[in-house]
Amino acid sequence: MIPMLRWELLRRRFMMLGWSLGLIAMVALTVLSYGAVRDQSAELNKALGEMSSEVGAFVGTSDMFSPVGYMNSQLYFITLPILFIILAVTLANSLLGKEENGGTLETVLARPISRTRLIAAKALGGITVMLIITAVTAATVIACALGTDLGIATERLLLATFATGIFSAAFGAITFMLLAANTFTRKMAVVVALVFSLGSYLITSLSSMVDWLEWPSKLLPYHYYDTGAILEGHVPLGFVLYTLGIFVVAAIVSVIGFRRRDIA
Numbered sequence: 692m693i694p695m696l697r698w699e700l701l702r703r704r705f706m707m708l709g710w711s712l713g714l715i716a717m718v719a720l721t722v723l724s725y726g727a728v729r730d731q732s733a734e735l736n737k738a739l740g741e742m743s744s745e746v747g748a749f750v751g752t753s754d755m756f757s758p759v760g761y762m763n764s765q766l767y768f769i770t771l772p773i774l775f776i777i778l779a780v781t782l783a784n785s786l787l788g789k790e791e792n793g794g795t796l797e798t799v800l801a802r803p804i805s806r807t808r809l810i811a812a813k814a815l816g817g818i819t820v821m822l823i824i825t826a827v828t829a830a831t832v833i834a835c836a837l838g839t840d841l842g843i844a845t846e847r848l849l850l851a852t853f854a855t856g857i858f859s860a861a862f863g864a865i866t867f868m869l870l871a872a873n874t875f876t877r878k879m880a881v882v883v884a885l886v887f888s889l890g891s892y893l894i895t896s897l898s899s900m901v902d903w904l905e906w907p908s909k910l911l912p913y914h915y916y917d918t919g920a921i922l923e924g925h926v927p928l929g930f931v932l933y934t935l936g937i938f939v940v941a942a943i944v945s946v947i948g949f950r951r952r953d954i955a
Contacts, residue, residue: 695809699786699816707820710778711827717774718828721766722835728756758841759922762851767918769892771828771855775821779863780884782820786813787870788877810871810949814942817863825856843922851921854930858916861934862888864941872948888912912937 700707754760787810829852833845862884869880876883891911898908908914915930 695804695812696816696819699813700819703782703816703820707823710824714774714824714828715831717770718766718831719835721770722762722832722841723839724765725758725761725841726839728761758843759919762841762843762848762922763919766832767851767855767922768916771852772859772888772916775825775856775859776862776885776888778824779817779821779860780866780881780888782817783863783866783884784870784881786817786867788880791870791877806950807946810945814867814945817867818860821856821860821863825853828852828856844924847922847924850926851918854916854918854921854926857934858912858930861912861937861941864938868941868945868948871945871952873952 755764829849832848832852836843836845836848865887866880866884869876869883871877891913894904895908895911895913898904898914912933915927915933917927917930920927
């Protein structure tokens with residue numbers, strides 16, 4: 692497994708570099724821009740007035756110009772998850788889908804390695820890539836926050852960034868599970884994961900304004916994703932259990948499905 696993991700990381704080194712540089716630029720621009728609105732935060736919140744509650748449902752907070760509110764609304768609730776989810780889904784697709792579509796997966800399985808060890812190595816490679824890019828992002832957030840004197844504890848910024856990475860990686864796990872499960876779900880893996888993530892965000896955001904959406908939203912991951920609470924020092928138990936449940940189910944279904952299905 693170690694040689695396979697090393698190979699997965701080596702072949703994705705330029706992808707990791709590109710994503711890291713892009714995220715560094717985006718995070719730096721977002722965090723450092725807070726200095727331009729810091730002194731007008733009270734006036735800006737007041738100017739939003741009655742709009743703040745409706746807008747807040749879509750950006751994770753109605754207080755968008757305090758340090759915590761700004762970081763949550765401008766970075767953690769929408770922008771960073773969108774980028775991380777795209778990364779996680781496309782990465783998961785390349786781990787299995789690209790090789791299977793290219794006909795190279797059969798060649799790999801011709802070697803003396805079990806399907807279980809193969810899929811474990813692939814998953815571990817994807818997790819490692821996500822961790823590296825998330826760590827780079829966290830370091831950038833912390834450095835820029837210190838540079839703007841944001842006033843949020845470093846450990847909370849670190850925790851919020853990794854929580855975002857883990858949350859987004861769950862959609863990659865869903866993609867990986869559908870790719871591994873059988874040849875039918877393999878064809879729709881990426882679409883299902885992306886639609887699920889977008890639908891989860893929209894339904895959860897609308898649930899505060901539409902009563903009948905409140906119960907369905909409790910079944911979706913965005914309902915438990917609360918980086919505002921994490922930035923204030925509290926990790927919601929529901930977020931931990933829901934995300935852990937996705938990874939456990941994805942791991943079990945991936946191994947069982949991949950061991951039994953035909954390779955296209």
